[in-house]
Amino acid sequence: MLEHLAPRLLSALLAACAIGLPTAAQAQAATRDAAPLRPRVALVLSGGGARGLAHIGVLRELEAMRVPVDIVVGTSMGAVVGGAFAAGRKVDELEAFVRQANWDGILADRPPRQELAFRRREEDLVVPSRIELGLGRQGIALPPAAAGNSALEFTLERLVAEGRGDWPVNQLALPFRALATDLATGELKQLTDTPLFLAMRASLAVPGVFAPVRVEGRLVVDGGLVRNLGVDVAREMGAQIIIAVNVGTPLMDEKDITSAVSVANQMLQILTEQNVKRSVAELKPVDVLISPKLGDVSFIDFKRFDAAIAAGREAARAVAPRLQALALSAEAYAEQELARQITPVALARALPLASLKVQGTRHADPETVRAETGLELGKPVTLAEVNKAAAALYGSGDFDRVETQVSDQDGRRHVNMNLTEAQWGRSRIRLGLELYSNFGESNRFTLVAMHVASLLNDWGGELRSVARLGNRRGFSSSFTQPLGPGSAWYLSPGFSYEDSGFDAFEQGRITSRWGARERSVSLALGRRLGQWGDLQVGVGRVQSSARQLLPEVADQSDAQVSVAAYYAQWRVDTLDSVTFPSRGNLIDARIERLRLPQGSPHHRLNFLGLSAFSWGSWAGHVYTEWAHSQLGSTSSLGGFLRLSGLPDNSLSGSSIGFGRFVMAKRLGEMPVGLGGAIRAGFSLEAGAGRERSQALGRADLRLATSMFLSVDTRFGPLYLAVGSARSSGNVISNAAYLYLGPFW
Structure with missing residues (x-):
């Protein structure tokens, strides 16, 4: 059963298969009901995940030999390819789609990031983790499916054009059945009076990977549990000759069963293999069994489509004499294909x-x-x-x-x-982890939890709260209230509280250690800029205090300040990923007018910009940051990817400027479920900082570089790195890093 665990190609092919649906039910019925003056041939396609791409190779050879297909029966991946064929898709179109597919995007566990709402993208910047849980009346709940709630169906709806699979299965020009399993009874469910896309989606509902689907009044899952090769179903539909294609994953050897996961996998494979053996035993001497030799192509190896398709073609050629006995004349085959490939309904016009x-x-x-x-x-x-x-x-x-x-x-x-x-999306918790160590004096560890409660009222009010525990301790909460149904305008009151610490430096050496506390309240009026941006104006008040911790000072009182702020902020986020982006931009520009209890107003400016790109197996970004404050130090540099090699936050000032260029090459992938890409890369960095009485100049410039190995984990990108920085006086500072967290 786990042989079908390759969700995202399935969704993509699912989408592709529904594009070529017929335009006229009458034409379909005429084609469907016309009895050929020859034996009726059924094509039965098994499930098998990525191994099911071999079905395309088989179809290619059947087309070359002009072998007619009068009935199609498919399970799981076989339902995708078979449904596509039955609905009129050409073999060329299927193969081209497979070759052009963006596998990284298709195999992701949610829609592409560029298609998320801006507030969902904003959550990635706050907590760049993918560990999410639901929170309801019955406590904490796990996601209903490992692959995301509806990514597969969404991909179908997004990709399917004219005549998308709304037509019931029993009205297709070519008789077709998608096989599923009734989750309540464990019985076989043949999907007949069901829209095509939903029938294929149901046949693909691998338990634990995709959520079950309710069709024709029943809750159903992947059909491979009870009938991975539907020979008997094809016979019931009137087939006189069956071409059965079995691409199921073989059972593992005993030496490979080494964990609880592999034991569970083997148990499901045994169930599937047993029902396949029964189906193969039902084949008659006139039937043809095709078993592609797929070797080590696994159910998740979608990028090995060339090997799978070639194996399908080779297996079909191996039984060519028996298939060629079924061949039609060129004229008769062209006529049959024309009937199958009826022009789709024209819905493109406005x-x-x-x-x-x-x-x-x-x-x-x-x-x-x-x-x-x-x-x-x-x-x-x-x-x-x-x-x-x-x-x-x-x-x-x-x-x-x-x-x-x-x-x-x-x-x-x-x-x-x-x-x-969403079953649990209205109230969800995302768990994060921030880790920083230079294997010396600077070591930080923080746990993060973000709770989001959405759809709190008819206009879509949303409450977001973030708690941190560790070296950074704090809590923040904001409420976003749209100003009408579907309005892009909103109000957002919020507050925050944070305890943290920082070191004071002089000539690159720590001179003292401080504890800081900050409390703030704010009210913003904002406007969404489509799905890609946001514009805000707001007011707020910040109360800050600081106390020297080391060296200890007797009878000291906290240094306190209270500031009223008026601000405007513009944000843009079109990045394709927050782990290691390969395209898109990130912009955060903010201007503030600050007023102390006494004194004239001051201004503070902050700008952050990032532009990502890719070149073959390399990906990278250019990042720049600039800040200026009339109230003193506004930001700091030092640490990994912020002048790597310098002590953390050792360079500060009322004005800072910083830029870096980062490139990394993709080396491989983590095991499924543990993470994503493994990369090796480098950075080139430059930055400077000065107090407000001085202007930034070349003499202040610090240059740095780093080399790193990174792994995309479920908590975000994990880096192991070394960095080296050089000042204008040719003073070199080196450091090693272990870092888990965002790259900005």
């Missing part, structure tokens, strides 16, 4: 939107959801715009499923959106 129905919501207000789509009644709308609106709703994180149905009547377009609210 038509006036006559109705927009929102169904399935419990906490979300339908009026607010309709406003969030940006679709307006009476205005022309294309299918691409409908899919974009659905993508935005899914990217909000509030919904597990966003299913759209589009129909045209009398030159007007009708859109139905059936939503499933």
Whole structure:
């Protein structure tokens, strides 16, 4: 069963397969009901995850030999490829899609980051971890599925164009069955009067990986549990000759069963293998069994599509004499293919939107959801715009499923959106970890927990709270209230409290150690800039105090200050990743007007910018930071990727400037479930800092470089690095680092 655990290609092929649906039910019925004057041939395709790409190779050879297919039965991955073929997709199109797919994006456990709402992206910057739990009345809950609630369906809805798989399975031009397992009874479920995309989605619902799907009144999961090779189903559909393709993963050797996970995997494989053996025993002498030799291609090796497709072609050629006995003449085969590849429904043109129905919501207000789509009644709308609106709703994180149905009547377009609210997304906790060590005097460790409660009222109010425990201790909370259904404008009151420490330096040496405490309240008026940005103006008050800890000072009182602030802030985030981005930009520009209880107003300016890029297997970014304050020290430099080699935060001033260039090469991948990419890279850095009475100059410039090895973990990027910095006086400072946290 775990042989089907390759979720994201499945979703992508799922999307691809529904693009070529027929336009006319009458034409389909005529093709479906016409009895050929020859034996009816059924193609039965098994599940097998990435190994199922071999089905494309088999289809390629059947096409070359002009072997007709009158019936298609598929399980899991076989349902994806078989459904695509039955719905009219050409083999060339399937193969081209597989080759052009962005596997890193497809195999991710959520939608691409660029398609998330800006507040969801903002959460990544606050806590760059992927450890999330639900919090409800019954306590803490695990995610309902390891691969994300509805990423597979969302990919389908996003990629499918005209005639997307809304047509019921039993109305396709080529008779097709997707096989699933009834989760309540354990019985085989044949999906017939079900939309094509939903039938294939259900057949792919690997337990623990994808959430079960309710179809035809039953809760169903992957069909491989009970019928991974549906020979008997094909026979029931009238097949007289069966071409069965088995790509299942072989059982592991005893020496490879070394953990609880491998034991569970083997148990599921045994269940699948047993039902496959029973199905193979049902084959008759006239039937053809094709078993591609896939070797070490595993169920998750989607990037080895060339090997899988080639194995399918080779296995089909091995039985070519038996297949060629079924071949049609060139004219007859072309006629059959023309009937299968009926032109899809033309939904690309824009038509006036006559109705927009929102169904399935419990906490979300339908009026607010309709406003969030940006679709307006009476205005022309294309299918691409409908899919974009659905993508935005899914990217909000509030919904597990966003299913759209589009129909045209009398030159007007009708859109139905059936939503499933996130089972635990309305109240979720993200756990993070921050670790920093230079294997010397600077060692920091902080646990982070962020709680987000969404859909708190009809307009979509949201409360976000962040707690830190360790070297940084604090708590912050903010409430974001849109100013109307679907409004881009919002109000956001907030407060924060933080205890921390810092070192004072003189000529690169620690002279004292201080403890600091800061409390703040704020109120902001903001506006969302699409999904990519945010603009705010606000007011606030900050109360700060500091006390020298080392060396101890007798009878000292805390140094305290209270500042009123008025600010404007502009933020942009289009990064594709917060672990190691390869494209996109990050901008944070803020200007503040500060007023002390006595004295004239002061100004503080901060700018941060990052631009990411990629070059083959290399990825990198250019980063710049500039800050200036009329009140004294505003920021500090020193430490990994902030003048690597210098002591942490050892260079400060009322004005600082900093820039770096980072490149890293992808070396490999962590085991599935433990993390992501392994990289080796380097950085080139330059920075300077001065007090307000002095201007920054070349004499202040510090140069630094680092070399690092990084691993993408579930808590964020983990770095092992060495750095070296050189000042204008040719003083060299070196350091080694172990660092877990954000790169900015």
